[in-house]
Amino acid sequence: MxxxxxxxxxxxxxxxxxxxxxxxxxxxxxxxxxxxxxxxALITGRTHNMGLIVADIANPFFPPLIKAAESQARQRDYHIFVTDTNEDPAAEEELVHALAKQVDGILLCSPRMSNSLIEQLSREVPLVVINRQVTGLPSVVMDVGQGARLAIEHLISLGHRDIALLSGPRGSWTSREIRRSATTAARAGNAELTVLGPNPPTERGGQTMAEQVRRAEVTAVLTYNDLMAIGLIEGLDSLGIAVPAEVSVVGIDDITISRLTRPKLTTVATPAGAAGRAAVDMLLQQDGSWPGRVGRGATGTVPVDDRRTTAQVTLQTQLVIRDSTGPGPHGTADPGGAVAPIPEVVAS
Amino acid sequence: MxxxxxxxxxxxxxxxxxxxxxxxxxxxxxxxxxxxxxxxALITGRTHNMGLIVADIANPFFPPLIKAAESQARQRDYHIFVTDTNEDPAAEEELVHALAKQVDGILLCSPRMSNSLIEQLSREVPLVVINRQVTGLPSVVMDVGQGARLAIEHLISLGHRDIALLSGPRGSWTSREIRRSATTAARAGNAELTVLGPNPPTERGGQTMAEQVRRAEVTAVLTYNDLMAIGLIEGLDSLGIAVPAEVSVVGIDDITISRLTRPKLTTVATPAGAAGRAAVDMLLQQDGSWPGRVGRGATGTVPVDDRRTTAQVTLQTQLVIRDSTGPGPHGTADPGGAVAPIPEVVAS
DNA sequence: CCCATAACTGCAAAGGTTTGCAGCGAAGAA
DNA sequence: TTCTTCGCTGCAAACCTTTGCAGTTATGGG
Incomplete structure (x- = not known):
């Protein structure tokens, strides 16, 4: 035999x-x-593995995305290797290189690198970016712009006119998007938006900003993510400022614990699971157009414009109103009941 | 050239x-x-990767362990691939096989498999188990037995005599350990311990047990982990039962959010980071005694008793008293002030 | 009975790297 | 000068699969 x-x-x-x-x-x-x-893998050129690089595995935003991606991959007979970069752009680059030859492609989740670096790396290994748009690369983004707009409109309808935005880490596409959208929404509603940041996207990041929020003399705050919102509420609390009585707080992400803190957090729900699944499928699709065992092997790179599809998937977000937002100093402009749920939608 | x-x-x-x-x-x-x-890797027999298999990446207990392991590995010029099993023993086995040839060893964190299966798998690839003891295998465990004892003693000193234990998932070594230790501690203190379970180790798992806790007519509860404790408090709350006024709750793990919920959670702190680092080092150490490129290659297995060291590291735990525990119906037996911190200690 | 076809199986090259061994030239020692 | 030694480089086998091609045997049709 x-x-x-x-x-x-x-x-x-x-x-x-x-x-x-x-x-x-x-x-x-x-x-x-x-x-x-x-x-x-050496001979077929297919490892049946894919990499998933996240900024911080300890941020509860990521696990649902990771789990969804893993189960989707498992169905396609793939395995996912997850790694964490500690919010460090240099670690990101290094990990892409390290993974390049051991996986068939990499999911870059909320990358902090520069666009040009991402493009360059994409010539070495198939890449799909999540929560970011890079020209020529397939990406899946959650529409945080829309979410931020909904949040600001919600605050304005509650009578708030002086609003702060706690922005996220430097290099975050999401943070820029939120800022852009929040700014225009505030202007449209005749509200003043004070941007405070950049900040680390953690509970501590929010907590330490409590003092500055007080000084900014705002009555409402939108934060880059739930972790910061929770930290901020904690910080305001120890300053003797009540939420939502004196200051309203809105987060973004709708992580599990935002339902467990007191007050329960008003936040923008992002479809993390759907994003993970979509990213896996996009990578698999793109993978078909890559040189398997043909081509020049190790040094083989692919011209960016050879890509079959550079689809962009956009996932809708949704405002979830709980207990951390209340009427502003000028009284409620409208009853501000629960917003009709917006179905999870995939556009391209 | x-x-x-x-x-x-x-x-x-x-x-x-x-x-x-x-x-x-x-x-x-x-x-x-x-x-x-x-x-x-094909020729050297060393991939410079290691696998880390966890039961549920969404459980906040794991991320600190993962991050610590990753940074430790990075210092040793290794990379860690993290995967999630959804608490499914079958997925665990499958993942070990899938990872076997792509990594130099695997860290099994809180495995739900049977001991005999783990031993068998360990002949295929170097294994280090975390939160479990398997004869012949290196392991690092956190002394949850001691932690459970401290927790029960704390409750007894507060005057509680009817205590419930919400146990963890079937197959969990940790859960058995907690149960064993809590039982003897309760007996020693003339308290009655009612064991409720097994339960899924999640917030939902705790929440759905609120009703049964009420029926058990206890005044204090120790839970398998913080997530369940938080869920239980939530569930008791919606039943109109106040914590800690009517029922005291103690968790285990000291995850980040246990400091953020109201009431803040009394819990047993486990040194997850230290465990991750220790596990990485043990794997690397063991790795030296494995056949690299020698031996019979693909079919090469190693007799279990050939292992150089089968060290067992035990990490101390520590009770953190916050706001979810209060005096029981018989009054406080002693003031029950903060317990002196026990330094993180590594024994073998 | 012969030939075409089908169903398996064996052969050998290839994939990208490591590594023991041998070769080579230069430098130093005697 | 001749012999060692040293530092560097080339050679080729090995690691474990996959896969196109060729070989073998059995089967069915003409």
Whole structure:
């Protein structure tokens, strides 16, 4: 019995006689043999792994995305390797290089690198970016612009005119998007928007800004994410400022705990799970157009414009009104009841 | 210039003439060449990757452990691939197999598999188990037994005599440990311990148990982890039962949010970061005794007793008293002030 | 009975790197 | 000068699969 027969029993079972096949399998069983995926990858050019690089695994925003991506990948017979960059752009680049040859593609989630660096890296390994738009690269973004607009409009309808925005980390596309959208929404509603930041996107980041929020003399705050909102509420609390009685706070993400803190957080829900699934599928689709075992191997790169599709998926967001927002100093402009839920929608 | 020279430039720079070396480097730069780690692994038998399998990445207990392990590994020039099993033992086994040939070893964190399966798998790839003890395998455990004892003693000192334990998932070594220790501690203090479970180790798992906790007519509850404690408090709240006025609740883990909920959670702090670092180091140490490129390759397995060291690291835990525990119906037996902090200690 | 076809199986090259061994020239020692 | 030694580089095998091609045997049609 030849090695190639063994190989075929595992990778193309229909090509081998059922008898032989079961003999091989029995033998493999007793020997504890399993095909070496690394060696297989060497020749097929397909590892059946994909990488997922996130900024901070401890941020509760990511786990649902990760889990959704993992289960989607599993269905497609792929495995996902997750790694964490500690919000460090340099670590991001290094990880892409390290993963490049061990995976068939990488999901870049909320990358902090520059656009040009991302484009450059995309010539080395297929990339899909999440929460960012890079020309020529497939991406899935959650429409935080719309979410920020809804949040600001909600605050304005509650009678708030002096609003602060706690922006996110430098290099975050999402943060820029929120800022842009919040600014225009505030202007449209005759409200003043004070931007405070950039800040680390963590609970601590929000907590330490409480003092500055007080000094800014605003009656409402929109934060880059829920973690900062929760931290801010905590910080305001220890300054003796009540939420929402004196200051209203809106977060973004709708992480699990935002339902568990007191007051429960008003926030913009982002469809993290859907984003993870969509990103996996986009990567798999793009992957088909990459050189498998053909091409120049290790040094083989692909001209950016050769890509079949550079689809952009946009996922809708949705305002969830809970207890951290209340009427502003000028009284409520309208009752501000619960906003009709907006269905999760995929556009391209 | 020969390929082997290029190879040496990257893997053994001191063996090549500085001039040649820089010429190679320059050339590699312009060509965008980087050594193919998969191919290298094929021959050296070392991938410089390690796997980390956790039960549920969305459980805030894991991220600090993951991050600590990652940074420790990075210092040792290793990368960590994290994967999630959704609390599913079958997924655990499958992942070990999938990872086996792509990593130099695997960290099994809170595995739900049977001991015998773990031992069997350990013949295929080096394994270190976290939060579990498996004979013959290196492991790092947090002393939750001690933690549970401290928690029960704390409750008893507050005057509680009827205490419930919300146990964790089936197959969890930690849960058995907690139960064992809590039982003896309760008996020693003349308290009655009612065990309720097994339960999914999530917020929902705690929330849905509120009704049963009420029926059990206890005045205090120890839960398998913080997530369940938070869920339980939520559930009791919606039943109109006040914490800690009517029922005291103690969690285990001291996850970040336990400081942010109201009331702030009394809990047993576990040194997750230290555990992650210790596990990485143990794996690296064990790794030295494994057959690299020698041995029978794909089918090569190692007799369990050939292991150099089967060290067991135990990390101390610590009770953190916050606001979710208060005096029981019989009054406080002692003032129950803050317990002196126990330093993080590594024993073997 | 012969030929075409089908169903398997064996052969060998390829994929990118590492590494023991041998070769080569230069420098130093005798 | 001749012999060692040293520093560097080239050669080729090996790692474990996959896969196109060719070979073998059995089967069915003419």
């Amino acid at each position: 030849h090695i190639s027969t063994v190989s075929r029993t595992f990778s193309a079972p229909h090509l081998v006689n059922p008898d032989t096949r079961s003999r091989v399998l029995a033998c493999a069983e007793t020997l504890g043999y399993r095909p070496n995926r690394a060696a297989r | 020969h390929i082997s020279t290029v190879s040496r430039t990257f893997s053994a720079p001191h063996l090549v003439n500085p001039d040649t070396r820089s010429r190679v480097l320059a050339c590699a730069e312009t060509l965008g060449y980087r050594p193919n780690r998969a191919a290298r």
